[in-house]
Amino acid sequence: MTTVLKQILDDPDGMLTIDEARSVLRCGRQTIYRLGADGFLELVKLGHFTRVTSKSVTKFIKGGGRPMTSNRKVWGGKRD
Numbered sequence: 756m757t758t759v760l761k762q763i764l765d766d767p768d769g770m771l772t773i774d775e776a777r778s779v780l781r782c783g784r785q786t787i788y789r790l791g792a793d794g795f796l797e798l799v800k801l802g803h804f805t806r807v808t809s810k811s812v813t814k815f816i817k818g819g820g821r822p823m824t825s826n827r828k829v830w831g832g833k834r835d
Contacts, residue, residue: 763809770806779812
């Protein structure tokens with residue numbers, strides 16, 4: 756088990772850096788920000804730092820890598 760996953764399990768109310776969230780979700784930096792802007796992940800600004808809540812990462816993973824509900828158009832113009 757990776758250190759970041761252990762951190763999420765030990766403290767589900769904690770926060771992850773963008774790079775830690777990238778590591779868990781295996782995606783790029785812009786994807787993390789896009790998921791936050793689209794409401795799939797909860798991003799929190801702390802001064803000039805941005806953090807991702809562990810709870811939102813867990814919820815995203817449990818949802819199969821997609822949001823539980825969404826009105827956002829996805830590739831090809833189809834809705835979730």
